[in-house]
Amino acid sequence: MLEDKNQKRTSLSDLGEFGLIEHLTKHFAVNQSSTLKSIGDDAAVLDFGNKKAVVSTDLLIEGVHFDLSYMPLKHLGYKAVVANVSDICAMNATPTQITVSIAVSNRFPLEALEELFEGITLASKLYNVDVIGGDTTSSQKGLIISITAIGEANLEDITYRNGANANDLLVVTGDVGAAYMGLQVLEREKQVFQVNPNNQPDLENYTYLIERQLKPEARKDIKELLEKLEVKPTSMIDISDGLSSEILHLCKQSGVGCNLYEEKIPVDPQLIDVCEEFNIDITTIALSGGEDYELLFTIKMEDFDKIKANPNLTVIGHMTEEKEGMHLITRATTKIPLKARGWNALQNEA
Amino acid sequence: MLEDKNQKRTSLSDLGEFGLIEHLTKHFAVNQSSTLKSIGDDAAVLDFGNKKAVVSTDLLIEGVHFDLSYMPLKHLGYKAVVANVSDICAMNATPTQITVSIAVSNRFPLEALEELFEGITLASKLYNVDVIGGDTTSSQKGLIISITAIGEANLEDITYRNGANANDLLVVTGDVGAAYMGLQVLEREKQVFQVNPNNQPDLENYTYLIERQLKPEARKDIKELLEKLEVKPTSMIDISDGLSSEILHLCKQSGVGCNLYEEKIPVDPQLIDVCEEFNIDITTIALSGGEDYELLFTIKMEDFDKIKANPNLTVIGHMTEEKEGMHLITRATTKIPLKARGWNALQNEA
Numbered sequence: 001m002l003e004d005k006n007q008k009r010t011s012l013s014d015l016g017e018f019g020l021i022e023h024l025t026k027h028f029a030v031n032q033s034s035t036l037k038s039i040g041d042d043a044a045v046l047d048f049g050n051k052k053a054v055v056s057t058d059l060l061i062e063g064v065h066f067d068l069s070y071m072p073l074k075h076l077g078y079k080a081v082v083a084n085v086s087d088i089c090a091m092n093a094t095p096t097q098i099t100v101s102i103a104v105s106n107r108f109p110l111e112a113l114e115e116l117f118e119g120i121t122l123a124s125k126l127y128n129v130d131v132i133g134g135d136t137t138s139s140q141k142g143l144i145i146s147i148t149a150i151g152e153a154n155l156e157d158i159t160y161r162n163g164a165n166a167n168d169l170l171v172v173t174g175d176v177g178a179a180y181m182g183l184q185v186l187e188r189e190k191q192v193f194q195v196n197p198n199n200q201p202d203l204e205n206y207t208y209l210i211e212r213q214l215k216p217e218a219r220k221d222i223k224e225l226l227e228k229l230e231v232k233p234t235s236m237i238d239i240s241d242g243l244s245s246e247i248l249h250l251c252k253q254s255g256v257g258c259n260l261y262e263e264k265i266p267v268d269p270q271l272i273d274v275c276e277e278f279n280i281d282i283t284t285i286a287l288s289g290g291e292d293y294e295l296l297f298t299i300k301m302e303d304f305d306k307i308k309a310n311p312n313l314t315v316i317g318h319m320t321e322e323k324e325g326m327h328l329i330t331r332a333t334t335k336i337p338l339k340a341r342g343w344n345a346l347q348n349e350a
Numbered sequence: 351m352l353e354d355k356n357q358k359r360t361s362l363s364d365l366g367e368f369g370l371i372e373h374l375t376k377h378f379a380v381n382q383s384s385t386l387k388s389i390g391d392d393a394a395v396l397d398f399g400n401k402k403a404v405v406s407t408d409l410l411i412e413g414v415h416f417d418l419s420y421m422p423l424k425h426l427g428y429k430a431v432v433a434n435v436s437d438i439c440a441m442n443a444t445p446t447q448i449t450v451s452i453a454v455s456n457r458f459p460l461e462a463l464e465e466l467f468e469g470i471t472l473a474s475k476l477y478n479v480d481v482i483g484g485d486t487t488s489s490q491k492g493l494i495i496s497i498t499a500i501g502e503a504n505l506e507d508i509t510y511r512n513g514a515n516a517n518d519l520l521v522v523t524g525d526v527g528a529a530y531m532g533l534q535v536l537e538r539e540k541q542v543f544q545v546n547p548n549n550q551p552d553l554e555n556y557t558y559l560i561e562r563q564l565k566p567e568a569r570k571d572i573k574e575l576l577e578k579l580e581v582k583p584t585s586m587i588d589i590s591d592g593l594s595s596e597i598l599h600l601c602k603q604s605g606v607g608c609n610l611y612e613e614k615i616p617v618d619p620q621l622i623d624v625c626e627e628f629n630i631d632i633t634t635i636a637l638s639g640g641e642d643y644e645l646l647f648t649i650k651m652e653d654f655d656k657i658k659a660n661p662n663l664t665v666i667g668h669m670t671e672e673k674e675g676m677h678l679i680t681r682a683t684t685k686i687p688l689k690a691r692g693w694n695a696l697q698n699e700a
Contacts, residue, residue, distance in 0.1 A: 036402060040603070041511050042440035042588060043406035043501065052386060053403055056393035057483055057498055059451035063490040090392035101409035101496060133407055139494075140413040146451060146496035148407055151393065161391050238392060253390070 010110035012138075020136050023110070024117045028124070028131040032096045034152060035130045044132035046097065051152040056087035062142035070186040073112055075214040077119025080145050083240065085127045086218035086293040088151035090238035092159035094223065097132045098124065101146040103139035116143075127220055157223075157232075159297065164235035164254035168298035170317040171233075171307065173219050175266040176243050177282070180289025181274050182206065182213030208270045216293045222312070229306045236297040244287040246296050247317075248326060248340045254298075257324040260317035260338060263331050287328075287338075360460035362488075370486050373460070374467045378474070378481040382446045384502065385480045394482035396447065401502040406437035412492035420536040423462055425564040427469025430495050433590065435477045436568035436643040438501035440588035442509035444573065447482045448474065451496040453489035466493075477570055507573075507582075509647065514585035514604035518648035520667040521583075521657065523569050525616040526593050527632070530639025531624050532556065532563030558620045566643045572662070579656045586647035594637040596646050597667075598676060598690045604648075607674040610667040610688060613681050637678075637688075 012020060025039050037045035046053065058080070062068060066076055081098060088095040100120055104113065124131050129149070185206045192199055203210060219238075226233060235254055237246045243265070251258050265286045275282040298319060299307065307313045317329075326338040362370060375389050387395035396403065408430070412418060416426055431448060438445040450470055454463065474481050479499070535556045542549055553560060568588075576583060585604055587596045593615070601608050615636045625632040648669060649657065657663045667679075676688040 036505070037508075037510065042437040042586075043404040043443070043499070045441070045505075045508055046403040046405060047505075048398055048403060053396040053398060054393045055396060055447075055449065055483060055498075055500065057449040057451055057485055057496070059453055059485045059487055059494065059496050061453050061487060061489050061494070064453070064488050087392040091395070093393070097405075099405065099407040099498060101407055103409055103411050103414070103494070133405060135407055135409045137409055137411060138414050139411050141491040144409070144411070144453070144489075144494055146407070146409050148405075148449060148498040149393070150405065155386070155397075158387075158395055160387065236392075 012104070012106060012108065012110055012113070015110065024113060024136065025131065025134070028121065030130050031128055032130045034096055035132055038130060038132045039134070044097070044099070046132075046150065048152050052155050052158065054088055054091045054093040054151040054153060054158065055148065056084055057148040058084050058087070058146070060145040062144065068143070070190055071214065073115040074119035074122075077116040078123045079214070079216060080147055081120055081123035081127065081129070082216050082218045082293060084147045084149035085123070085129060085220065086238045086240070088149050089218050089220050089222065090236055090295060091151065091153065092157050092223050092226075092233060092236055093151040093153035095127055095129045095149055095151040095220065097130045097150040099133040099148045100131055101135040103137045103144040105139050105141055108143065127218065159233045159236040161235055161237050161250055162253040164250050164256050164298040164319050166256050166319050166321045167301050168234050168319045169301055169304060169315050170247065170258060170260065170296070170298055170319060171313050172239070172243070172266065172294055172296050172316050173222055173312055174292070174294045175268045175271070176239060176292045176294060177286040177289040178209050178212035178268050178271050179216055179291040180285055181271055181278070182209035182211070184278060185209055185274065186213060206270070206274060208268055209274060213291065216291060218293050219295045222295050225310070225312060229310070231299055231303045231306050233297040233299055236295060239292045239294045239296055240290055242288045242290045243296065244338055245340045247338065250296065250298065251319070251326050254319070255322050257320040257322050258317055258326050258338070259320060259329055260327065261329050264314060264316040266314040362454070362456060362458065362460055362463070365460065374463060374486065375481065377471055380480050381478055382480045384446055385482055388480060388482045389484070394447070394449070396500065398502050402505050402508065404438055404441045404443040404501040404503060404508065405498065406434055407496070407498040408434050408437070410495040412494065418493070420540050421564065423465040424469035424472075427466040428473045429564070429566060430497055431470055431473035431477065431479070432566050432568045432643060434497045434499035435473070435479060435570065436588045436590070438499050439568050439570050439572065440586050440645060441501065441503065442507050442573050442576075442583060442586055443501040443503035445477055445479045445499055445501040445570065447480045447500040449483040449498045450481055451485040453487045453494040455489050455491055458493065477568065509583045509586040511585055511587050511600055512603040514600050514606050514648040514669050516606050516669050516671045517651050518584050518669045519651055519654060519665050520597065520608060520610065520646070520648055520669060521663050522589070522593070522616065522644055522646050522666050523572055523662055524642070524644045525618045525621070526589060526642045526644060527636040527639040528559050528562040528618050528621050529566055529641040530635055531621055531628070532559035532561070534628060535559055535624065536563060556620070556624060558618055559624060563641065566641060568643050569645045572645050575660070575662060579660065581649055581653045581656050583647040583649055586645060589642045589644045589646055590640055592638040592640045593646065594688055595690045597688060600646065600648065601669070601676050604669070605672050607670040607672050608667055608676050608688070609670060609679055610677070611679045614664060614666040616664040616666070
């Protein structure tokens, strides 16, 4: 007997909109004390008491922001939450709630949406954010995800992009560039698969890069770490478009220049190997590859001693007077202008 | 010389994402004292002090929720804001901020997005909500709009769907059904236009219906009105899907039944005329036509005297014990079960 591969496909139209919402959202628990009312009314109700609320939103479109041929739906759901949680972390705030709206064409069976929501649920548990609302509707083409994240913070802790001063140190968490190269590996495998669908990919040498692309993490830990180190960042942003692009945002909004040192940029050893294999310049990837969801921030120079021993934090440069401009100091100590090239721009060149 | 019809088309790719966001959002002013930080950072920052925050979100897809062949972009932007503001009003809260995310395919020139944002700006000024964030990206097909609205209220004023009790009176604001018939008129004109593009439509007899469809208003006035009348609603919802569907939501979530009186349902005289012209039963339209954005709520019976003289409010029935079920009492005093048929269901039947 032939295997019925479609045995677990439930049509969305069988459920109806309200049935679908109930089915998908019934596992969302309320854990935040600030969530007074969650899903099920015209709006959710939040109580921030003396804290301030922080709000961020993102719209993700199939074929533009993700490719389902190598991005499993569960990972996509997880990553969509992470990207928004990361924006709240980049305010030096604590993420507390999210809303999730989904539009799908009728080619998606219920089981596909369940997988997506499994990833959303997993991330919301790990980051301790309540899913408090959303909207589920049909699209004419593909999958569309819109997430709004809400967080809380004391006013004095909230860190903007515009607070950097000349002589502040520029600090990055973790390492950069890996998520972009993970995407390159996956795209190469997709092309190999299209030529020979029986080919089994061997991805053992690329596990870190692929994980950074498919299952990135937001640096919710950094706010706590900086508090423990007694360091107050002066400006902060997360790395979604690429390191150089984010540095330029901080510089422009703060009215300062900067010197970034090529040799200081933290990269994973696996990234070095794979850049060699692909014959790509590693600094280009580190500067322009996006989706790392690391945090980039500035601190006062006198705080250097407090952070220098921490393996999570790397000083990669310092801010200067605005008139000095924004520069990359290469390994050969040449000073070249720093250009804003996000990973989208990079893709257009490829 | 031939007229150059394309002289004002600016390609979105000329601007780039950041340029586009800056261009479209530069006119958004901050008017709410609770808006501490608006567009321009990773997230907006809000201060609700002793008030509670209320959050709602909506995702609108071209071809599913709107048809650009008869919905001018400016009206679409206006209506998208209204639909979300209405959800906040339905919590008996005051809308204060919105985020607006847009995805467009490259067939849209800059001028089209400007029109859309003109409508968004107009509505945000009229309803006094600050546009505090959003996302602008490309889509593979059509226009996608995602809006999240935030409001504030004292905890004791917030009204849920689940607070109705047996014997409470069921009250609706304004009149219902007109927005749906406006859509029918516009769809008929579209078909006429497709047959004969030179035909000039005469829409004089349909102005109210078309305005209800293209430029609906949210009932932000009702919270204030009820306060002035010293009436505290026990449950509340807005009419986006259709009167019968919304009544059933209140009943189910409150654990009550209801009797709705056909003769009491408020309809505009123009709706009566046009239903006759289209040979459609007016009660079907009043019950199932959506997008009116009126408010539906329940009050204690003893509050009847306080509201009975108000032209904005109509008592259309009363709640009963749950076991009595949900019924429509017809003009011929027949009692028939009330069915949930939103306007989408209606369209599928047509």
